[in-house]
Amino acid sequence: MGSRDSTDEELITRAREGDRAAQHQLWRFHRRWVAAIVLAHRPRSIELDDLLQDVALKFIGKIHTLRESRAFRPWLRQITLNVCRGAGRSIKSTLRLVSDDRRDATHREPGSVAAPVPATGGVHQQLERREAAERLLQQALTLPIAYREPLLLRCVRSMSYKQISDVLGLPLTTVETRLARARRMLRQEISAAADRPRVESAGDPAEPR
Amino acid sequence: MTTNMSPDNNDASSEQELEAERLLERIVDSEASSEDRARFELLADRESLLWRTLALRQQEMAVLAESVAQRIEGAEQIDLSLGDERRRINLPVTLSGWAAVVILGLWWGLLGGGGGEGGRGVDGLLPAANSGAGALALTAQEYFRKYLEAGRREGLVIGELDPILLQTEPMSDGRHRIRFVRRIEEYAVVESPPAVGEKTETPHATEGRQEEGARF
Numbered sequence: 001m002g003s004r005d006s007t008d009e010e011l012i013t014r015a016r017e018g019d020r021a022a023q024h025q026l027w028r029f030h031r032r033w034v035a036a037i038v039l040a041h042r043p044r045s046i047e048l049d050d051l052l053q054d055v056a057l058k059f060i061g062k063i064h065t066l067r068e069s070r071a072f073r074p075w076l077r078q079i080t081l082n083v084c085r086g087a088g089r090s091i092k093s094t095l096r097l098v099s100d101d102r103r104d105a106t107h108r109e110p111g112s113v114a115a116p117v118p119a120t121g122g123v124h125q126q127l128e129r130r131e132a133a134e135r136l137l138q139q140a141l142t143l144p145i146a147y148r149e150p151l152l153l154r155c156v157r158s159m160s161y162k163q164i165s166d167v168l169g170l171p172l173t174t175v176e177t178r179l180a181r182a183r184r185m186l187r188q189e190i191s192a193a194a195d196r197p198r199v200e201s202a203g204d205p206a207e208p209r
Numbered sequence: 210m211t212t213n214m215s216p217d218n219n220d221a222s223s224e225q226e227l228e229a230e231r232l233l234e235r236i237v238d239s240e241a242s243s244e245d246r247a248r249f250e251l252l253a254d255r256e257s258l259l260w261r262t263l264a265l266r267q268q269e270m271a272v273l274a275e276s277v278a279q280r281i282e283g284a285e286q287i288d289l290s291l292g293d294e295r296r297r298i299n300l301p302v303t304l305s306g307w308a309a310v311v312i313l314g315l316w317w318g319l320l321g322g323g324g325g326e327g328g329r330g331v332d333g334l335l336p337a338a339n340s341g342a343g344a345l346a347l348t349a350q351e352y353f354r355k356y357l358e359a360g361r362r363e364g365l366v367i368g369e370l371d372p373i374l375l376q377t378e379p380m381s382d383g384r385h386r387i388r389f390v391r392r393i394e395e396y397a398v399v400e401s402p403p404a405v406g407e408k409t410e411t412p413h414a415t416e417g418r419q420e421e422g423a424r425f
Binding site: 129154157 | 230231234235238239240266269270272273274275276277278279280281283284285286287288
């Protein structure tokens with residue numbers, strides 16, 4: 001962490017002075033956790049990539065306004081939050097499209113057509129695994145934001161408690177507590193969901209849906 | 210953790226569970242110190258179920274991390290220099306369905322209802338995709354197909370319903386010009402639902418972002 005922090009320090013200084021190469025490299029270092037923040041905060045109807053592009057543009061346009069290098073992560077998070085909130089405000093409040101809720105293949109609406117599923121066991125298992133992973137993520141996205149955000153950050157190439165606390169501006173102990181609580185809530189939710197009867201149990205599970 | 214001298218066994222047991230829980234979390238997050246690990250091993254020696262719990266927690270976190278990684282893998286493509294190009298490429302797939310319908314209706318009308326020459330250009334309208342006018346100059350048919358594909362991918366578009374014929378009109382060359390409605394079945398979420406079959410406003414997912422010049 002130490003060497004990475006000093007690299008960041010140098011890059012941030014150069015980036016603030018308008019060095020394009022430094023700006024690019026800094027963005028590349030940090031864009032994954034920024035994506036996790038976007039994932040945690042974005043309005044459901046707007047694509048993650050679109051918001052991330054907006055953050056990238058704001059980042060490059062405002063990096064010169066950053067006063068202290070050590071405030072870089074909270075600063076970038078704040079830019080990300082502003083972009084997400086701005087996008088949320090711009091959505092027409094009366095009528096909006098759904099996106100992510102519909103992506104989960106296990107929650108298809110009646111009448112929708114699923115992609116054909118090859119009947120081989122290995123592929124089927126892989127699909128089931130992916131669906132389970134997707135369900136887990138969907139559940140994580142329903143957690144209260146105070147828990148969702150650190151949890152998603154933790155999933156990004158294993159960010160450390162320290163890095164998460166830097167980004168969120170929270171004490172280490174709070175990060176640790178929130179992560180533990182987030183996972184506990186997630187487990188409870190999954191367990192509750194497993195107890196609920198499945199509506200789509202009819203039919204051969206190997207049958208393409 | 211160990212300072213609680215309460216004689217109550219339940220309290221002690223509960224304290225130990227809390228401690229084990231905290232240690233589990235730290236190990237799963239690769240944040241455990243060597244003391245934490247030693248303490249966990251001690252506790253797990255007494256309660257072997259802790260090893261299984263640890264394995265399950267680690268698996269659970271790995272699955273979630275994999276899922277998040279898949280979802281944000283596009284982040285790797287978002288580079289500072291790519292913003293504008295990607296916006297342009299996204300434009301066709303973000304066209305509104307009804308705009309696509311209008312364009313397509315016009316297109317088909319001018320072609321005399323023929324759909325067999327999909328790549329053909331029309332004077333004064335959009336150039337054909339292979340006309341050399343640029344990779345982004347798609348035909349209306351291609352825009353429409355891309356809209357359907359993108360919509361299906363996003364889970365918004367269910368499919369296209371059978372078209373409804375409104376009018377046929379003979380042309381001097383023996384062909385017929387037809388006017389018809391193309392129908393796309395889609396999902397939308399609304400604050401207050403209109404009655405089924407009632408006329409409703411066409412949803413615009415990103416209305417209000419038009420100042421960025423890349424939406425609808």
